Amino acid sequence: MLTRLAPSPTGALHLGNARTFLVNWLLARQNGWRILLRIEDLDGPRIKPESAQQAIDDLQWLGIDWDDGPIYQSNRRHLYAAAVQRLLDAGLAYPCVCTRKDVESAASAPHAEDGAAIYPGTCRGRFKSVVDAQAFAGRPPVIRFAVPDETIAWEDCFAGRQQYQVTRQLGDFVIAKADGTPAYQLSVVVDDLDAGMTHIVRGDDLLDSTPRQILLYQALQESGWIPSYYHLPLVMGPDGLRLAKRHGDSRLSHYRSRGVPASRVLGLLGRWCGIPDAGEPISAAVMLDRFDVARMLLRQVVHSQDEEAYLSK
Numbered sequence: 001m002l003t004r005l006a007p008s009p010t011g012a013l014h015l016g017n018a019r020t021f022l023v024n025w026l027l028a029r030q031n032g033w034r035i036l037l038r039i040e041d042l043d044g045p046r047i048k049p050e051s052a053q054q055a056i057d058d059l060q061w062l063g064i065d066w067d068d069g070p071i072y073q074s075n076r077r078h079l080y081a082a083a084v085q086r087l088l089d090a091g092l093a094y095p096c097v098c099t100r101k102d103v104e105s106a107a108s109a110p111h112a113e114d115g116a117a118i119y120p121g122t123c124r125g126r127f128k129s130v131v132d133a134q135a136f137a138g139r140p141p142v143i144r145f146a147v148p149d150e151t152i153a154w155e156d157c158f159a160g161r162q163q164y165q166v167t168r169q170l171g172d173f174v175i176a177k178a179d180g181t182p183a184y185q186l187s188v189v190v191d192d193l194d195a196g197m198t199h200i201v202r203g204d205d206l207l208d209s210t211p212r213q214i215l216l217y218q219a220l221q222e223s224g225w226i227p228s229y230y231h232l233p234l235v236m237g238p239d240g241l242r243l244a245k246r247h248g249d250s251r252l253s254h255y256r257s258r259g260v261p262a263s264r265v266l267g268l269l270g271r272w273c274g275i276p277d278a279g280e281p282i283s284a285a286v287m288l289d290r291f292d293v294a295r296m297l298l299r300q301v302v303h304s305q306d307e308e309a310y311l312s313k
Contacts (some may be wrong), residue, residue, distance in 0.1 A: 015265070
């Protein structure tokens with residue numbers, strides 16, 4: 001059994017990230033899963049080189065450890081390129097020269113629940129090859145996965161039964177950008193398959209990534225196997241929006257620099273994890289004896305000013 005901690009070095013870890021990683025670690029250590037640390041550093045100009053080491057330092061400060069890694073996605077580009085070519089050769093992916101404006105303005109483009117345009121498949125079957133698409137547009141195309149007209153469903157260990165009609169709700173999605181950079185959906189599936197990942201714990205903002213990733217699992221292997229998913233409710237700010245900079249500085253490095261002990265931060269995270277009598281300073285190791293996933297509060301956690309005052313004591 002294997003799970004992974006997968007920070008992206010686009011910025012510092014904050015309390016919301018820490019709570020997700022802590023739940024992942026607690027589940028792994030209670031159930032005997034191995035843990036792989038994977039640095040997801042493919043997001044181009046958003047990557048901050050110092051953030052990868054800072055994430056490692058922050059996790060270690062909290063007492064969260066791992067068994068393998070870190071591995072860096074930026075060192076594995078050849079694997080992603082091979083997967084893209086395999087999908088192209090199988091007719092499961094195709095080059096697309098449509099711009100974002102083209103997609104938004106397409107009269108036939110359906111829209112997701114959040115209002116974003118869903119790609120209507122304009123370039124599906126349009127070009128014989130990537131070379132033909134580039135010659136037509138005068139620039140490199142992106143590569144899209146051709147989603148089948150079917151429903152993808154799975155039983156999420158936190159969020160319950162999930163179901164998506166992928167053509168109507170998601171559309172053909174990008175698996176490689178025009179510069180050749182693999183998209184998140186593809187890179188994580190390639191890595192998880194390569195490692196033999198069995199359990200994935202992450203925030204529920206990635207729920208709609210899961211049907212896309214299940215389709216890629218099915219396309220890149222013959223067994224039809226997918227990992228077990230655990231999607232946690234996000235930590236929110238007092239305004240009901242996900243915890244972010246607008247709610248103040250909740251970076252772990254911010255608390256570290258102010259001399260706040262890790263045990264006090266863990267006390268707050270323990271409260272958010274539904275651990276009885278949590279809220280007072282505690283260690284990650286002690287949490288192992290108190291954490292019960294069945295007792296975890298599956299509601300939106302709101303980080304309040306009172307809690308911020310607790311961290312400042």
